[in-house]
Amino acid sequence: MKALKNLPIFFICLFTATTFAQKNYTVNGNTYSLKTEVEGPLTLLWNVIDNEYRYFTKKENEITELKNTRVNGKYQEEYKQTLIQLTSDHSVDVSKTNLTLPGLRTYVNQYNKLADHNFIETSTEFKLETRLGVFAGISNNTSTTNPENVFAPLAGLEFEITDNVVLRRHAIVFQFRHSFTADQYDLTFSQVALNYRFKFIHTDNLAVFAQAKLFTLTFSTLDENNSEGLEELKNTSLNAPLGLGLGMDYKLGNGYLTFGINDLVSPGNDTNDEFSMDVTLGYKFRL
Structure with missing residues (x-):
């Protein structure tokens, strides 16, 4: 039984596991419960809403949703232009950034390290x-x-x-x-x-x-x-x-x-x- 109790600890130590903070935010009149993936000069927020992954950024007090709408079968990739505008003070290449949690995490961490030399990147590859x-x-x-x-x-x-x-x-x-x-x-x-x-x-x-x-x-x-x-x-x-x-x-x-x-x-x-x-x-x- 003691070995069984230690088994979860073994797997948790084997991988990186980070607990997310989850708070309510109001965006364009709608309230969402969002998890904090990266916190810094540019904060990355996300959650699964109506069975769909939704991603948001917070800079100062402004929250912006990252979108990738589809028109006539082609994705518009609006999120890339949004990221360019949000990081204009410290430019980061957005061309290869996908609208996924790992892709956005990497991009936001890169910007935060340029915007704040004291910023410490935390890895949340797995929970x-x-x-x-x-x-x-x-x-x-x-x-x-x-x-x-x-x-x-x-x-x-x-x-x-x-x-x-x-x-x-x-x-x-x-x-x-x-x-x-x-x-x-x-x-x-x-x-x-x-x-x-x-x-x-x-x-x-x-x-x-x-x-x-x-x-x-x-x-x-x-x-x-x-x-x-x-x-x-x-x-x-x-x-x-x-x-x-x-x-x-x-x-x-x-x-x-x-x-x-x-x-x-x-x-x-x-x-x-x-x-x-x-x-x-x-x-x-x-x-």
Whole structure:
């Protein structure tokens, strides 16, 4: 248990993690809750608003939004002209600056170092967040010995690593699950898996994601009756099944209510020719 508690600290120390200040600002009559990415002579603010990344700058008391509108299929790149005007006292080349958090951060830091020789650049390339979850559910375990397509109960744990800045739509998940016996289903197995998640819907309160199971290590025990009586057949296997599924996280309290439909398709597994139904419900805490 002590090692488990130290695991999040290890990952946080491995990468750079910075906590953002978040305040309300009024821009053109609209109030936004914005995160401070860079603070200095030119301050960079941002947030995801209505499922869209929005970027703002603050110089003295004036806040300006950085825009890149699209007209007839072509981006106008208005943000570049805005940056040129804001940094006219200390010119910085804007030609290769993209309207992304890393690109704007680099540009604003360059200007601030010219405008204030005491300015200290802070790196916020990643803001790692780790989450620990528990779940339970049922599965017909189509890739195991289950000729009658019996549904069996399961339970498990997962440890998720995600990033709230650059790669906020992506996550790596280490998962442990144990499937129990059921009537006419004499197989029990424990499985350790590495999963990748892509959150194609991502808001402050809700994430809907596609999940790919990259590899699994499975320990199984089958109770089999034969002429000599009941026999336990044990097996260990390492696979790369590429199981594909869907899931959802809904913010609730200090964590997330989770729902998953797992292994809808498993090209790397032999199945019993039944449609896979593997459903889980759980809760995960932010560490």
